[in-house]
Amino acid sequence: MIRLDGDLPGLVISAPSCGHCRQEVSMEDGIAYCEGCGVYWGTIEEDETSQFDEDRDFVEVCGEPAPESNSYKYKGCAVTVAYYPCILPEGHSSRHLHPYDYESVPLWPSSEVSA
């Protein structure tokens, strides 16, 4: 016999997570906080940008030196990716966050062009 008054699965909305380390964030009073990165979001909305924790008097930037820049060829272009030192607060336990510049220059005149 089939019961029709049972509960079918409820919908679970996944918890917000940090865009950098992908860890679930802790939430309190409409503020989200990432323990790993040491940053918080004042508004819990998609794509909201995090900020340094203001409760601490002064937070230094981690500043982990940038990895070596990367150069390679991709689809007929010379690509250079230049990295910068880590911008997360000092003492974060997540992996470092290095901003980078991406430059793509067409390889022209191409050595493959013949008369």
Ligand SMILES: [Zn+2]
């Ligand atoms: Zn994080």
Ligand SMILES: [Zn+2]
């Ligand atoms: Zn760092």
